[in-house]
Amino acid sequence: MTKKIKVIQTAKDTEDRLTEKNTLEFKKEAVAASAAFEIKRDQKAQSITGFGGAFTEAGAYTLAQVPSELRDEVLEAYFHPEKGIGYSLCRTHINSCDFSLGNYAYTETEGDTELRDFDLSRDEEYLIPFIKDAMAVEGAEFKLFSSPWSPPAWMKTNGRMNKGGKLKKEYWQTWADYFARYIKEYQQRDMDIWGVTIQNEPMAETPWDNCIYEDEEERDFVKVLGPTLKEAGLEDVKIMVFDHNKDIMKSRVDTIFTDPEAAKWVWGVGFHWYGEDDTKDIVDDEVLSYTYETYNKELVFTEGCNPLFDADDFIGEWWTGEKYGRHVIADLNHYTTGWVDWNLVLNEEGGPNHVQNYCDAPIIVDTQKNKIHYNSPYYYLGHFSKYIKPGATKIGVASANDELLITAFENPDQTTAVVVMNEKDEAQEFSLKEEGQAVKITIPAHAIQTLVY
Structure with a gap:
């Protein structure tokens, strides 16, 4: 079953303030992007x-x-x-x-x-x-x-x-x-x-x-x-x-x-x-x-x-x-x-x-x-x-990029919340991968996104 990702965004020099953007989908085919992040759900840490x-x-x-x-x-x-x-x-x-x-x-x-x-x-x-x-x-x-x-x-x-x-x-x-x-x-x-x-x-x-x-x-x-x-x-x-x-x-x-x-x-x-x-x-x-x-x-x-x-x-x-x-x-x-x-x-x-x-x-x-x-x-x-709800569990993220900041959590209702932040003056493109599927996302300059799926 294809997972849909809800993208919530706040970005400088725009009107986006915790704004829900277009819904994206994980896809099985390979996705090329300058930055790659992979969710490691088995790497669990603290609860929120x-x-x-x-x-x-x-x-x-x-x-x-x-x-x-x-x-x-x-x-x-x-x-x-x-x-x-x-x-x-x-x-x-x-x-x-x-x-x-x-x-x-x-x-x-x-x-x-x-x-x-x-x-x-x-x-x-x-x-x-x-x-x-x-x-x-x-x-x-x-x-x-x-x-x-x-x-x-x-x-x-x-x-x-x-x-x-x-x-x-x-x-x-x-x-x-x-x-x-x-x-x-x-x-x-x-x-x-x-x-x-x-x-x-x-x-x-x-x-x-x-x-x-x-x-x-x-x-x-x-x-x-x-x-x-x-x-x-x-x-x-x-x-x-x-x-x-x-x-x-x-x-x-x-x-x-x-x-x-x-x-x-x-x-x-x-x-x-x-x-x-x-x-x-x-x-x-x-x-x-x-x-x-x-x-x-x-x-x-x-x-x-x-x-x-x-x-x-x-x-x-x-x-x-x-x-x-x-x-x-x-x-x-x-x-x-x-x-x-x-x-x-x-x-x-x-x-x-x-x-x-x-x-x-x-x-x-x-x-x-x-x-x-x-x-x-x-x-x-x-x-x-x-x-990121009380009781959420920190899960791992494998990163091939140091231009963006990222953290990920699994909520008590089994939804996943991934927060990505870009402090650079240019927009950044990245891929998010999990279980053989991936999605390509663009984050604007000086922006923060929460990805919920």
Whole structure:
């Protein structure tokens, strides 16, 4: 039986934006093309957890400033499986982050080790309604994990949420209890927390909310958090470590995973893209393969964005989307199970951000003009999130070409999704082969395609 291939395309200098093109067919006869790819279905690797972005107070506040129809459009664009791009794995923050309106914690009472004053009212103003509205989108189904940027100031050695400092040893158990309380409070509001990371960027001393953990400190805190969650009946909550730049990842995973008493509590490793040389055509991801093959732990890209210096420079830019596509393909080809962008939405300044650490987002909402800008990363990410479903299995691709980037997955419904990306200034012709059949496809310059069959 001849297989038909549906081609979905986004291309620069065209109107193609996740546009379904002509249906093609595999043919038995030989197909000549300058590039050849062959699907190797027997070469199976990781299963997909999901794709998505982060719910932040900044994004929530931004959408609260515009008419409800714009808010609804943005939420549908991300979470509707057909009209949108079907996000399935998302992140949010415990306490404040830089993309909050200011520093805050759920209890700021000095020495509140019993968490008597624990209060989610700040989240209930903007953040929780944002998440719940996304959950209410027709067909929406996503997992949610949470990351702290900083414990309350009174738990830290520097007495403040910003600019470094460490978690005081006498508050390690209190902080673990804080995680459990947070998860249960969200559960009581009909929001399940699927997972947590120990700490966002634990090696970064920044002007905004942060907390430093050396390798051994994160290893030892896992031994407190894991049993605490289990005792609270939350043993199914996934614990991820590191949550920082993968170019400094190896010593962290070696320290944690060579200790069986720490490793047993950890489901996976979160990583970011900052600190890498973005001039390289292909991202250096050997540390991901090392981690997966050595320790058999799951890998999730937990944050990435383009820093923003002038919002006007980013609206409509194409290289930003290509950067996303390049990283997603490289990470997926090195055992990554989930890929989560940073802010889902920001305002026309790339904020709000309480320390002016502005950045780009796939969707920018101009709150002054009540206008939505869909930037190229939105479409590039959609080529993965909409067509590679949770539970999909990575399958092999034999490549005789290094001009194009490619990755392939078999979905739970037995459909196949192949993503091909061309960063060159010229169109490229390639053949896709499987089981003695082949099809010839042309991909335009600066384009990305998802092939579904």
